[in-house]
Structures are given as structure tokens and as C-alpha cells.
Amino acid sequence: MSVTESEAPTADAFHRGGFVLVQPRKGHRAGLDAMLLAAAVPDGFSGRLADLGAGAGAAGLAVAARCPEARIVLVEREPDMLAHAGLTLAHEANARFSGRVELLAADVTLAGRARRDAGLDDAAFDFAIMNPPFNAASDRASPDALRRAAHVMESGLFEAWLRTASAIVRPGGGLALIARPQSLGDILAALRGRFGAVAILPVHPRAGEAAIRIVLRAVRGSRAGLTLAPPLVLHEGESGFSPRAEAAINGQAPLFGA
Amino acid sequence: MSVTESEAPTADAFHRGGFVLVQPRKGHRAGLDAMLLAAAVPDGFSGRLADLGAGAGAAGLAVAARCPEARIVLVEREPDMLAHAGLTLAHEANARFSGRVELLAADVTLAGRARRDAGLDDAAFDFAIMNPPFNAASDRASPDALRRAAHVMESGLFEAWLRTASAIVRPGGGLALIARPQSLGDILAALRGRFGAVAILPVHPRAGEAAIRIVLRAVRGSRAGLTLAPPLVLHEGESGFSPRAEAAINGQAPLFGA
Numbered sequence: 001m002s003v004t005e006s007e008a009p010t011a012d013a014f015h016r017g018g019f020v021l022v023q024p025r026k027g028h029r030a031g032l033d034a035m036l037l038a039a040a041v042p043d044g045f046s047g048r049l050a051d052l053g054a055g056a057g058a059a060g061l062a063v064a065a066r067c068p069e070a071r072i073v074l075v076e077r078e079p080d081m082l083a084h085a086g087l088t089l090a091h092e093a094n095a096r097f098s099g100r101v102e103l104l105a106a107d108v109t110l111a112g113r114a115r116r117d118a119g120l121d122d123a124a125f126d127f128a129i130m131n132p133p134f135n136a137a138s139d140r141a142s143p144d145a146l147r148r149a150a151h152v153m154e155s156g157l158f159e160a161w162l163r164t165a166s167a168i169v170r171p172g173g174g175l176a177l178i179a180r181p182q183s184l185g186d187i188l189a190a191l192r193g194r195f196g197a198v199a200i201l202p203v204h205p206r207a208g209e210a211a212i213r214i215v216l217r218a219v220r221g222s223r224a225g226l227t228l229a230p231p232l233v234l235h236e237g238e239s240g241f242s243p244r245a246e247a248a249i250n251g252q253a254p255l256f257g258a
Numbered sequence: 259m260s261v262t263e264s265e266a267p268t269a270d271a272f273h274r275g276g277f278v279l280v281q282p283r284k285g286h287r288a289g290l291d292a293m294l295l296a297a298a299v300p301d302g303f304s305g306r307l308a309d310l311g312a313g314a315g316a317a318g319l320a321v322a323a324r325c326p327e328a329r330i331v332l333v334e335r336e337p338d339m340l341a342h343a344g345l346t347l348a349h350e351a352n353a354r355f356s357g358r359v360e361l362l363a364a365d366v367t368l369a370g371r372a373r374r375d376a377g378l379d380d381a382a383f384d385f386a387i388m389n390p391p392f393n394a395a396s397d398r399a400s401p402d403a404l405r406r407a408a409h410v411m412e413s414g415l416f417e418a419w420l421r422t423a424s425a426i427v428r429p430g431g432g433l434a435l436i437a438r439p440q441s442l443g444d445i446l447a448a449l450r451g452r453f454g455a456v457a458i459l460p461v462h463p464r465a466g467e468a469a470i471r472i473v474l475r476a477v478r479g480s481r482a483g484l485t486l487a488p489p490l491v492l493h494e495g496e497s498g499f500s501p502r503a504e505a506a507i508n509g510q511a512p513l514f515g516a
Contacts, residue, residue, distance in 0.1 A: 182483030184458075185450060188443040198443075202460070202486045211486035225440030228460045228469035231489055 015251040018065040022087035023056040030058030038062030039248035039255040040176035047126025052108045056084040066251040077107040109160040123170040155186045166194035171221040196222030202231040273509040276323040280345035281314040288316030296320030297506035297513040298434035305384025310366045314342040324509040335365040367418040381428040388435045413444045424452035429479040454480030460489040
């Protein structure tokens with residue numbers, strides 16, 4: 001890529017230097033959400049994992065860094081983000097992931113033969129993770145009609161993304177996603193009949209404050225019921241993360257118990 | 259009622275003596291769930307509230323005890339439980355509720371004209387609370403076919419109970435329910451298009467253990483998004499309830515913030 005200095009991507013260390021992410025200086029930048037999502041994958045995971053809508057690869061790389069036998073496919077449709085994901089993989093600090101992290105240019109919302117033709121085969125993965133983009137419009141106090149339109153879009157988004165996750169994950173395989181609490185109804189509706197054993201972990205900025213995110217795990221084809229895991233509280237005291245949040249963000253401990 | 263001594267109902271004090279519940283000695287007995295449900299009603303609530311499936315009246319009485327201007331209708335279809343609810347209202351310890359707590363013999367699952375004819379009029383209430391019976395079969399490790407049947411029954415139960423709640427609560431009025439976490443998907447599906455501003459409060463037996471109940475509040479016709487409230491942890495230390503649980507159970511503080 002040819003870029004001016006002000007447009008040059010940044011190379012940011014995650015997991016206390018465990019890997020580096022090359023990402024655009026402006027726009028959506030990976031951080032806390034991607035690290036929490038990666039922390040939802042069980043310790044010792046050694047199968048094939050799809051990072052759906054991977055962006056520059058933050059969550060997928062974080063899984064690769066913590067799970068040395070995992071094989072990761074970063075799935076992204078935006079050429080600019082794919083380019084940054086390529087720079088991420090080419091970065092010398094990430095050389096140890098060579099051969100077990102690959103890129104796939106594909107639109108997660110494709111279905112049926114178009115999806116398979118794009119490289120997302122049926123039951124080809126042991127796990128899928130996703131941090132679907134959300135429409136900030138529905139956060140704002142916008143007029144009802146706009147809010148309804150945004151909601152319909154977002155509802156369709158989870159349906160499409162989870163339809164793909166359901167298709168590409170083998171029976172008994174896993175799913176993890178991170179989303180806003182207000183999406184929970186859409187997510188549970190889209191999971192129905194596809195994934196079970198749903199475990200929801202609310203993420204609260206501080207004790208006593210409403211959750212700002214949910215991290216959700218599920219098992220393809222399971223009939224087991226939904227559970228609500230003990231919440232994660234991000235911040236304790238005046239500054240800094242709680243020990244549990246710190247460990248999850250830095251790849252030292254998974255978010256969910258065994 | 260004419261009963262032998264071993265079948266005689268018990269008269270149990272709740273809210274540290276604030277009211278007495280007369281209930282059967284055997285079978286389902288009211289307790290923690292009913293008190294937590296009642297604690298989901300805001301402090302100072304002064305409208306008309308339906309306790310759907312009221313049993314012997316535990317939750318409705320608990321609201322009446324904490325909210326001195328609330329008017330309560332205990333809705334129950336089982337003659338035996340209605341008889342106990344009548345004994346509860348007639349108990350001298352409950353004399354102060356006279357004139358603002360009444361019984362209604364009606365099946366919550368009725369719809370349309372049959373519901374209205376049974377005394378559950380459209381938009382006739384400012385609030386509805388419910389602790390729907392759940393089928394213990396779906397808790398056990400039963401064969402898949404039985405589990406599926408139990409799930410279908412339970413899914414239909416929430417649809418029927420929330421259809422009635424939606425019909426009888428005025429726009430802008432409130433709903434509170436207590437249920438098991440595994441019912442969350444059915445509940446959110448049945449709330450859709452009927453109630454918004456859903457707030458979910460997970461109830462954990464201890465910090466670090468999965469939730470055993472959810473207490474859920476919602477607003478009829480609201481378009482506001484779902485929130486996840488800070489959880490309630492019931493037990494702290496070796497014995498006894500946490501201060502927040504103790505206050506909620508004894509009618510000293512509502513469960514949800516203002």
C-alpha cells in the first residue's frame with residue numbers, strides 16, 4: 001500500500017507483546033471487544049476456527065496466540081481490512097503464526113452455494129467467532145421510524161451471520177460472539193434450532209452498572225438449555241482493569257470456566 | 259375447609275411479620291421466588307396490579323405490603339390455591355390490606371373474549387407480575403423426545419401468559435416476571451412486539467456460580483432496548499443472605515434502581 005504518513009497504519013502490540021496488529025489509524029480500531037471475544041475460546045482449543053468479519057485479525061490472532069495448536073481462518077470482505085490483515089500476518093512479530101493463520105476474502109452474509117463457492121464450506125470448522133458490526137444509529141435517540149429501520153437491519157444481520165456460522169461449524173462445534181445487550185433477543189432468535197447450550201456472560205464496566213456487552217458461547221446442534229454465567233466486571237477501583245478482565249484481555253485465562 | 263391436622267395449611271410470616279401467607283403444607287410452597295418477584299415492582303407504585311397465577315397470594319401481598327397505595331388483583335385458576343388465598347386475605351395479620359387486595363378466579367391462558375369475560379379486561383391494569391409454573395421435567399436428564407415436548411409446552415406457556423399480560427396492561431404500564439435462565443429465549447420471543455425496555459437481572463446463588471433465576475422487567479409498548487442489570491448475589495460468606503438480597507426479600511428495597 002502507498003500511503004502518506006498521516007494515513008499510515010499503526011502496529012499495536014496486544015497480549016503484552018504476544019502479537020502485533022496492523023490496522024488503520026482512523027475508523028474502527030480493534031481493542032477490548034476483540035480480546036474479550038478471543039478469550040471466549042476454551043484453553044487448549046486445537047481445531048479449525050473461523051473469525052467471521054475478522055477486520056485486521058485482532059480476535060483471530062489472539063486465539064492463535066493463546067491456543068498454539070489452533071488453525072485460524074480470518075474471513076473478511078472489505079479489501080482495505082483484508083490488506084491490513086495481510087500486513088498483520090506479514091509483520092515479523094507474528095512470524096510464529098505462519099502456516100496456521102490464513103486469510104479468506106468472503107462476505108459472511110452469503111448463503112448456500114455462493115457461500116460454499118466463496119470458501120466457506122459446510123461443517124468445515126470446529127469453532128466460529130464473530131464481533132458483528134453494529135449500527136450506531138440504533139444507539140442514538142433517533143426518530144422511531146429510523147430506529148425501527150436500524151433494528152430491522154440489525155435483526156437481519158444476526159440472522160445472516162448466525163445462519164453462516166451454523167452452516168460452517170460441525171455438529172458439536174463451538175460458537176462465540178460479542179455484542180451489545182440490546183441485541184440479545186435477535187441473537188437468541190437466530191440461534192434457535194441451530195445452536196444450544198447457550199452461555200451468556202454479561203460484561204459490566206463497573207459493579208453496580210448495567211452491562212455494556214455480552215459475550216455468548218454456544219454449541220452447534222446441542223439441546224442443552226441456556227445459562228447465565230457470572231458476569232465480568234471490567235474496572236475496579238479508581239483506575240485499571242480488574243484482575244479477571246486483565247487476564248482475559250492479555251490472553252492469560254479464558255473467560256468461561258471449564 | 260375441613261382438614262385433618264396433617265393436612266392443615268400453614269400460616270407463614272413474610273417481610274419480617276409484615277404479612278402472613280396461608281398456604282398448603284405440602285406441594286409447591288411460596289418463598290424466595292415470590293419475594294424477589296414482588297421486589298421488582300418500583301417503590302411507591304400506586305396503580306392496579308395483577309398477580310397472574312398468584313397461588314396463595316405471596317407475591318401480590320408482598321407488593322401490597324411495600325406499596326401502601328397499590329391495588330392488587332390475585333388471579334388464580336386452581337380452586338385449592340384460591341381457597342388458600344382467601345384464607346390469606348381473611349387472616350387477622352393481613353387486615354390492613356382489606357379493600358385493596360381482591361381475588362379473581364380466572365385462567366391466565368384464556369384469550370380474547372373468554373379472557374375478558376373472566377374478568378381480565380383490556381388495558382385494565384398498570385402492572386402485571388408473574389411467576390409462571392415451570393415443568394420440572396425439562397430440568398431432568400430426560401430422553402430427548404420428552405425434553406422436546408416439555409420445551410414446547412413451556413414455550414407455549416410463556417406465549418400464552420405474556421399474550422394475556424400484554425392485553426391487560428395499559429400502554430406504558432409495567433411487567434415483572436421471575437423465571438429460570440433457560441426460559442430466556444422463549445420469554446424474549448413472546449415479549450417481542452408487546453413489551454420493550456426489557457431489563458434482565460440475573461440471580462446468582464453465590465458470586466462465581468451460574469444464575470439460577472432471572473428477574474425481568476419490561477414496559478408495555480416501549481421501543482427502548484434491552485438492558486442487563488447488575489446481578490443479585492443471594493448468599494455471601496458461610497451462611498445467610500447478602501444485604502441486598504435480604505433487603506429485597508423483606509420488602510425494604512426494590513430490586514431495580516430508580
